[in-house]
Amino acid sequence: MKSFSSYMIAMEHQDKTVENYLKQILQCSGRKIQRLTRQKGLLLNGKPTFLQKKLKLGDKLQVLISEDAGFGVKPEQGVVEILYEDEYLLVINKPARQLVHPTGQTTSGTLANFLAFELQQRSILSAIRAVHRIDRDTSGCVMFAKDSHSQFILAQQLSARTIKRTYWALVKGVVSPPSGTINAPIGSHPNQPNRRAINEQGEPAVTHYRTLRTFPDASLLELTLETGRTHQVRVHLAHLGYPIIGDGMYGVRVSWMLRQALHAEAISFNHIKKEEELTIHAPLPADFAKAIDYCANHQ
Structure with missing residues (x-):
């Protein structure tokens, strides 16, 4: 059975195409997008979609998780400084010169890879869901949701500027x-x-x-x-x-x-x-x- 990560579309991302959302927000490489298309790995509000479809506020985009242990990225041992954690989310202190999530040719050494390993060590199987991102050379707070429902609520907070x-x-x-x-x-x-x-x-x-x-x-x-x-x-x-x-x-x-x-x-x-x-x-x-x-x- 296929497993998907879910992303609720916030106000600031409405009117983007599915392809632009994948590239700019989820930082998927062109190769990964091609693979998702071949595998029918993109659903919008529960139905197959196409790359040029424009997104609306509140849409639910589902992206097929690869075989990397269900985390969506390959778990990799590394330092993760957790600033806050509860059953719904984590806030991590990202060091400078590290990507939040794999993108382009960089598939390892990212914060998401390290967090996947941290969760794997605790026997927690969860897709790595960054609520927002910061640049590679910017340090500091990055929030991750632990489940799709929490991600939806946090996306609503982001859209409402509560975050x-x-x-x-x-x-x-x-x-x-x-x-x-x-x-x-x-x-x-x-x-x-x-x-x-x-x-x-x-x-x-x-x-x-x-x-x-x-x-x-x-x-x-x-x-x-x-x-x-x-x-x-x-x-x-x-x-x-x-x-x-x-x-x-x-x-x-x-x-x-x-x-x-x-x-x-x-x-x-x-x-x-x-x-x-x-x-x-x-x-x-x-x-x-x-x-x-x-x-x-x-x-």
């Missing part, structure tokens, strides 16, 4: 005004397919920021997201004129911070059963703390 994600970013320049809101739509880059850009035809994107510390030529910002577009914080801060230090794609390369100085510092959500709000914090990584010290003492 709040807070980031810290170290940026070039003294930000003025020290707090504010960036409201600029984000879409495809006109020339580089792996990048995003401010695009009037893009999807709405809103980021709130406030300054935590200032240095002679840098600022430490706290940011909260209303939307979750790909590369949203990085694109918005570059657009504002204060690019993220260490960000080789949108920001400023430096010798003393070898990845983007962006950290998913906290995530807030409503407990699935108790209806109380929980806030989980991820400790600041050593490289980020050293970068802050550098700005304080060398600029």
Whole structure:
């Protein structure tokens, strides 16, 4: 009997095609999508679907789980730092330079691979369901649902903006005004397919920021997201004129911070059963703390 992972379509993902959702949100490779199509491994609201079908809010997309022990990814031993866990979900502290989930040619060494091994060691058989994702070089909080019903509830919270994600970013320049809101739509880059850009035809994107510390030529910002577009914080801060230090794609390369100085510092959500709000914090990584010290003492 075939086994499927289920994904409930949130507001921010409606109007995407099935193919775009698979590529952009689930980060499936073209090869995997072809395999799913051959195996009739895609169902929409319980019925076979096609790749160019547009998704609607509340749709249920089911994706065939491969033979990798029922987890959807191959279990692989590695370090998993669990910040919070209950019977419905986990919040994990992802280190920088690690993918959340296999994508493209990278099929191992991801957070999902390591989490699958962790659950396997506990004799828990569950598809690995990331509720949201952060970039490879961003550190911090990532939430995983333990079952499809919990994933559905958390997807509803994400759509209703009940889930709040807070980031810290170290940026070039003294930000003025020290707090504010960036409201600029984000879409495809006109020339580089792996990048995003401010695009009037893009999807709405809103980021709130406030300054935590200032240095002679840098600022430490706290940011909260209303939307979750790909590369949203990085694109918005570059657009504002204060690019993220260490960000080789949108920001400023430096010798003393070898990845983007962006950290998913906290995530807030409503407990699935108790209806109380929980806030989980991820400790600041050593490289980020050293970068802050550098700005304080060398600029």
